[in-house]
Amino acid sequence: MESNFNLNGKIAMVTGSAGGIGWATAKKLASFGATVILNDLKSQELLEVRKEELKKEFNCDAEAFQFDVGNFDSVQNTYNEIFKKYKRLDILVNNAGVLFDNLVGMIRKQDVEQTFSTNTNGVIYNLQFAARLMQRNKSGSIINIASIVGRVGNEGQVVYGGSKAAVIGITLSAARELAPKNIRVNAIAPGFIKTDLIKFLSKDIYSQRLDSVKMKRIGQPEDVANAVLFLASDLSTYITGQVIGVDGGMIM
């Protein structure tokens, strides 16, 4: 029986996909047949390694672009390249993000600017160009990775929480605007997930966060990737403008 998660022939862009949730998502989409376009800011070498890993493991086509999602011109140039090579885009996962924890009174201007540039502006830029490619085929799915912090807040995360709340606002408005073009826009709000973003947490904070998860385990990047797969697939064709928590019943 053919899987309802079948993504054969679909072209998917995953931002921030050299590691963590992005990489787990890239592998998940590739494993169901999608051609995956990787992106990260840090290292073209790492991206090339990741690209070859995808091709080898899943026997799929893959592409990689190193660029800053918060740089409008870089994003535009990348989507031009996608258009030239593939002529279409079916799935966008806006995953790239940065995190700087600071208490009110100790928030630096540069941290605010970088956080919003990557976490918020980057989502808008990618969404805009992706939607223009998607509307040619009158179909597409955009999945924005928000955060539980954007829904309920957290101490020390005024900046991060603000940027992620904005991602939810973007999702809700874009979903309304793009629905007539059959482009769906949803968000995922991960809770406490094992990624590089939490590796600097003290033992005490780590324990506190874990205690707040009702399932009593930290989430894995694959838990988020599974939700992305659902929203990217044809199993969710009537779902738009939703924010799905992937948090193990976390209460903050």
Place this chain on the structure above:
Amino acid sequence: MDNIEKLKNIFVESLEIKPNTVNDELSYGSASWDSIAHLALVASIEMEFDIMLSSDDVIDMSSFKKAKEILGKHGIQF
């Protein structure tokens, strides 16, 4: 069909106007050429001529005449 006819047809269909009203003076804001129609127009132009316009091009495409100029930058001859 030559390129000018292709472009005129796109304007007629996207803006739902009569062919004899498509001329160089036709501009954004006139008749049914509003923001929603503009995006449909852009999508149709991109598909017909197999190009991807820049965001500046999309915003600057404020008349039929301007559309021809912008397409000229992409190698479309009229």
